Amino acid sequence: MNTNVDICGVKLKNPVMTASGTFGSGREFSELTDINKIGAVVVKGVAAVSWQGNPPPRIAEVYGGMLNSVGLQNPGVDHFIEEDIPFLRQYDTKIVVNVCGHTIDQYREVVKRLKGQDIDLLELNISCPNVDEGGMAFGTDPVMVERVVSEVKKEADRPLIVKLSPNVTDITATAKAAVSGGADALSLINTLTGMKIDVHRRAPVLYRKIGGMSGPAVKPIALRMVYEVCKCVDVPVIGMGGISNGEDALEFIMAGATAVAIGTASFVNPNAAVDTVRGIEEYMSRYGIEDISELRGIIE
């Protein structure tokens, strides 16, 4: 049985990745799950310098998922290069670096600093709803998407995945803009903007009032968007949003995704990514599927 997938020339042993921001740099999960069994680890957003993130409360549980407004807290690219790359390289998995910035220059700076480093793929986060500058502000306007992607692409010496925001009317417009800007692959979805109010305190639960919604409740929306995007671009698509197990992952693959990522589910079950790999394999042996590619995009 072959579960290998190819993302822009990088071979993953299986199509399951971790979603950025939900698996730290892998260290946090290394004693709880077997990282060697995961196709790729996508690390938490890395900025040019360290970012503090937003004040608490920045996490809230909601029906079918969670809200977060973490705001891309991270120790910066130098720390990432010194500490996290050597740590992750101990494992038999691919390394995807999620890149964040407030300005185009900041994104370019991170990508420049990562030149020649021992990583496999870059993921450009132009879809975070929890920062005031950059993030989603770039990712919801197709003209801006094309501009950011083409500027960052000039510095990239690894294939560039562009992570799309679902907070748009037409996801195919931003998907096509990212590809025209030079995206080698697309990933979607980032979180959907949402809110929760504590009626007893008569105040929003999150300090920033609005945060990003993720988890099982967003899956049908994410799947619809992945399906629409796969129909309109020719680059590999990495699907995510509410995936918790093999069957969820297979829905995205049948909709056209080459790979999938597990996010919020890892907070509930640290083995969710590994369980998803096993679930895909069980499905393949049950239905006599020799190669995962036989299932990709079978939904017309």
Ligand SMILES: Cc1cc2nc3c(=O)[nH]c(=O)nc-3n(C[C@H](O)[C@H](O)[C@H](O)COP(=O)(O)O)c2cc1C
């Ligand atoms: C706590 C938290 C932190 C996140 N941080 C990032 C991040 O740094 N960069 C990014 O591109 N996406 C980030 N995301 C979005 C996830 O990678 C993913 O796109 C989203 O949560 C949908 O998948 P899920 O429903 O499986 O969690 C974060 C999500 C959560 C819940």
